[in-house]
Amino acid sequence: MPAANAQEDATADGGQDSLPATAQRLLTGAIACFASKGYQASTTRDICNEADLSAGALYVYFESKEHLLFELVQRAHRDVLVALEALAPAEPGAEADLLVAQIRTLTHWHVDNHLRARVAQTELPNLRGDHLAAVRRQRTSIEALLRSTVVAGCESGVFRCADPQLFVRATLSLCIDVIRWYNPGGHYGADDLARSNVDILHTYLQHAGQ
Amino acid sequence: MPAANAQEDATADGGQDSLPATAQRLLTGAIACFASKGYQASTTRDICNEADLSAGALYVYFESKEHLLFELVQRAHRDVLVALEALAPAEPGAEADLLVAQIRTLTHWHVDNHLRARVAQTELPNLRGDHLAAVRRQRTSIEALLRSTVVAGCESGVFRCADPQLFVRATLSLCIDVIRWYNPGGHYGADDLARSNVDILHTYLQHAGQ
DNA sequence: GTCTATAAGTTGATAGAC
DNA sequence: GTCTATCAACTTATAGAC
Numbered sequence: 001m002p003a004a005n006a007q008e009d010a011t012a013d014g015g016q017d018s019l020p021a022t023a024q025r026l027l028t029g030a031i032a033c034f035a036s037k038g039y040q041a042s043t044t045r046d047i048c049n050e051a052d053l054s055a056g057a058l059y060v061y062f063e064s065k066e067h068l069l070f071e072l073v074q075r076a077h078r079d080v081l082v083a084l085e086a087l088a089p090a091e092p093g094a095e096a097d098l099l100v101a102q103i104r105t106l107t108h109w110h111v112d113n114h115l116r117a118r119v120a121q122t123e124l125p126n127l128r129g130d131h132l133a134a135v136r137r138q139r140t141s142i143e144a145l146l147r148s149t150v151v152a153g154c155e156s157g158v159f160r161c162a163d164p165q166l167f168v169r170a171t172l173s174l175c176i177d178v179i180r181w182y183n184p185g186g187h188y189g190a191d192d193l194a195r196s197n198v199d200i201l202h203t204y205l206q207h208a209g210q
Numbered sequence: 211m212p213a214a215n216a217q218e219d220a221t222a223d224g225g226q227d228s229l230p231a232t233a234q235r236l237l238t239g240a241i242a243c244f245a246s247k248g249y250q251a252s253t254t255r256d257i258c259n260e261a262d263l264s265a266g267a268l269y270v271y272f273e274s275k276e277h278l279l280f281e282l283v284q285r286a287h288r289d290v291l292v293a294l295e296a297l298a299p300a301e302p303g304a305e306a307d308l309l310v311a312q313i314r315t316l317t318h319w320h321v322d323n324h325l326r327a328r329v330a331q332t333e334l335p336n337l338r339g340d341h342l343a344a345v346r347r348q349r350t351s352i353e354a355l356l357r358s359t360v361v362a363g364c365e366s367g368v369f370r371c372a373d374p375q376l377f378v379r380a381t382l383s384l385c386i387d388v389i390r391w392y393n394p395g396g397h398y399g400a401d402d403l404a405r406s407n408v409d410i411l412h413t414y415l416q417h418a419g420q
Numbered sequence: 421g422t423c424t425a426t427a428a429g430t431t432g433a434t435a436g437a438c
Numbered sequence: 439g440t441c442t443a444t445c446a447a448c449t450t451a452t453a454g455a456c
Binding site for chain 2: 038039040041122125126162163166167169170173174177180181188192193196197199200201203204206207208
Binding site for chain 1: 442
């Protein structure tokens with residue numbers, strides 16, 4: 001995982017990309033705007049202002065306000081996928097370690113990038129049809145990664161699970177929904193939330209149907 | 211629970227209120243608009259149109275577009291609270307029955323009213339300061355109801371739970387997040403989702419820390 | 421109570437100076 | 439590449455006819 005600012009991250013990239021510095025500033029400004037007022041209520045002027053640019057400059061780097069949103073949402077999902085794929089694959093019979101790592105990674109990523117994550121989750125319906133379809137494919141990949149861990153664990157006998165599909169959705173619900181609760185100045189930190197999610201989900205897989 | 215339409219509910223009220231029929235129609239139209247396009251992207255003309263009224267008629271019944279949203283969100287939360295308060299209180303030592311009923315009620319309500327629920331959850335940040343504060347109080351009441359069940363169960367020894375506060379948040383995450391997954395024509399019904407949520411959450415309370 | 425007309429302001433996006 | 443100026447369209451909310 002990148003050394004993300006645990007207090008509040010408003011950067012547009014995990015640090016592994018090639019986008020003009022000004023475009024990055026626009027993405028960062030857009031995250032701040034969208035997170036506080038929502039996509040529709042944020043004007044292109046607001047975004048340019050946040051990036052210390054004037055009204056028309058946005059259109060040098062992005063075809064439209066919607067293209068900017070797509071870039072932002074698409075990169076957030078890509079970064080989650082990259083973080084999950086960086087985890088060591090599971091030895092047969094040791095799927096619990098991988099699943100715990102996946103839950104921890106997901107929770108930490110969403111807490112550490114809670115502004116980007118909130119925008120990426122909340123403003124999804126504002127994407128154009130083909131852009132939405134592209135992000136849906138990324139989301140399907142993330143779901144598939146988790147499901148294969150759960151299914152493998154069930155087959156090797158270390159997990160019990162009535163319905164892996166519903167369990168994976170519950171996992172994503174818990175790990176993503178922290179962006180709605182999480183408050184950087186609050187009582188709970190990323191570790192607390194990750195531990196809670198691991199406890200609840202892993203306990204189920206150990207004791208389901210008993 | 212009221213006999214809600216399990217396919218798709220777009221009515222504005224649980225059936226227990228005193229609002230002019232035209233105002234109800236406006237609320238119902240607003241739910242359809244907000245659910246499909248979002249609050250900011252829905253114009254007052256869209257809403258009036260959906261209610262078979264002309265441009266200015268909205269302002270006879272609501273001070274502003276934001277007041278209409280508040281009415282809608284506030285009523286959704288009130289109905290959830292009413293449904294939870296209708297459950298029989300727990301005998302000491304039998305808190306599991308109440309918690310299971312609460313989880314089932316929450317999941318079913320959000321599935322049966324998934325359009326209203328989606329609007330009430332998603333468009334919350336568009337409320338004015340004082341209106342948002344009022345809804346936050348309702349949400350605190352819902353959280354407190356669940357927490358008292360969990361805490362009572364821990365004290366009577368039928369539950370184990372490392373942190374009731376985090377567990378209640380996880381419960382709400384799971385029961386509410388179904389509005390993002392749920393598809394009326396899809397493979398899973400309200401009963402499936404409720405059973406899955408009960409399984410995951412109750413299994414944890416029975417086996418936590420073992 | 422519902423309608424049409426309109427006010428007053430804002431929007432996304434473009435054109436052309438520098 | 440960035441700026442300012444501007445377009446055409448659309449927004450919420452109000453006023454006054456019926």
